[in-house]
Amino acid sequence: MLIKRPDDIKPSEITDEKIHLHRRRFLKTSAHTTLAAVAGIHLTDLPLKDAAAAVSLGKITSSPLSTDEKTTVFKDVISYNNFYEFSTDKEAPARLAKNFRTSPWTVSVEGEINKPAQYQLEDLLKPHQLEERIYRFRCVEAWSMVIPWVGIPLRDVIKRFEPNSRAKFVEFTTLYDPEQMPGQRRRTLNWPYVEGLRMDEAMHPLAILAVGLYGQVLPNQNGAPLRLVVPWKYGFKSIKSIVKIRFAETQPQTTWALAGPGEYGFYANVNPQVDHPRWSQSRERRIGEFFKRDTLMLNGYAEQVAHLYQGMDPKTLF
Numbered sequence: 001m002l003i004k005r006p007d008d009i010k011p012s013e014i015t016d017e018k019i020h021l022h023r024r025r026f027l028k029t030s031a032h033t034t035l036a037a038v039a040g041i042h043l044t045d046l047p048l049k050d051a052a053a054a055v056s057l058g059k060i061t062s063s064p065l066s067t068d069e070k071t072t073v074f075k076d077v078i079s080y081n082n083f084y085e086f087s088t089d090k091e092a093p094a095r096l097a098k099n100f101r102t103s104p105w106t107v108s109v110e111g112e113i114n115k116p117a118q119y120q121l122e123d124l125l126k127p128h129q130l131e132e133r134i135y136r137f138r139c140v141e142a143w144s145m146v147i148p149w150v151g152i153p154l155r156d157v158i159k160r161f162e163p164n165s166r167a168k169f170v171e172f173t174t175l176y177d178p179e180q181m182p183g184q185r186r187r188t189l190n191w192p193y194v195e196g197l198r199m200d201e202a203m204h205p206l207a208i209l210a211v212g213l214y215g216q217v218l219p220n221q222n223g224a225p226l227r228l229v230v231p232w233k234y235g236f237k238s239i240k241s242i243v244k245i246r247f248a249e250t251q252p253q254t255t256w257a258l259a260g261p262g263e264y265g266f267y268a269n270v271n272p273q274v275d276h277p278r279w280s281q282s283r284e285r286r287i288g289e290f291f292k293r294d295t296l297m298l299n300g301y302a303e304q305v306a307h308l309y310q311g312m313d314p315k316t317l318f
């Protein structure tokens, strides 16, 4: 269930002291400060003698679309990841992505639009107000988190590109750079990672492009410097480190559907009633909790998005 949050709650107020300490520690890495510089983000010194420059994204407004559920501990959000470009191991991306270069970062925008262009990340972000969106995030492997993302509504960005009437789908592509991404030297997946949304899904106010979490620039292992977040779908739809956004008339291919067409589909809507062929999707483990909980239809966002799938067979929406 979604509740309204007052606009003046700063991300700093929803994080505990431990989280702040962790934040200081990881923010000392240069990759973050470089991204901050390129994204036109200002740096603020923390009143701590061991802290170098901590990154701040500037003004972040809080969104009424946030959940009021307890957020997952910061350390878990940044140390338990799926990022196959680095490793299939969940703990390894944090270490292996440490020196990943996120600046300069160019996003190529192509296809059925009036304004195709190559954007520097800072230019892509400039006209937009950053928002905090606290979302439930449900991985297809039956674990979940609650993450305070910092991002911008995808729909606002898409409108700037002026899609034409043939734009029925939008495709996203992750960087291909095996030199920096050791996982890409093996064919665990079809590289580069690609994902897609139907246009009406992409234009839904819940879909965001994230540049941060917990009030700070995205850690590399979480998909820096730019990743998609679609909270009513399984986590694999939320593609990381995006370098290309392409608009198309036909449904794009997606990495996981290519890897296992019987197991992963284009829609990947969270549905507790449709099992994965190898495990149940009815329950999930919230990271940091001991007892499993019921998985909610459309990850708890049914009220907002169920209408997008009216008349479609839920069994085809996996």
Ligand SMILES: Nc1nc2c(c(=O)[nH]1)N[C@H]1C(S)=C(S)[C@@H](COP(=O)(O)O)O[C@H]1N2
Pocket (backbone or CB within 6 Å): 077, 080, 081, 082, 083, 084, 085, 138, 139, 140, 174, 193, 221, 222, 223, 234, 235, 236, 237, 238, 239, 240, 241
């Ligand atoms: N490029 C890319 N994007 C990706 C993945 C990946 O391996 N590569 N993993 C996906 C999966 S399966 C999940 S659950 C989420 C994990 O996001 P997190 O590590 O920020 O929690 O990222 C998704 N996006």
Ligand SMILES: [Mo]
Pocket (backbone or CB within 6 Å): 082, 139, 140, 141, 234, 235, 236
């Ligand atoms: Mo996932």
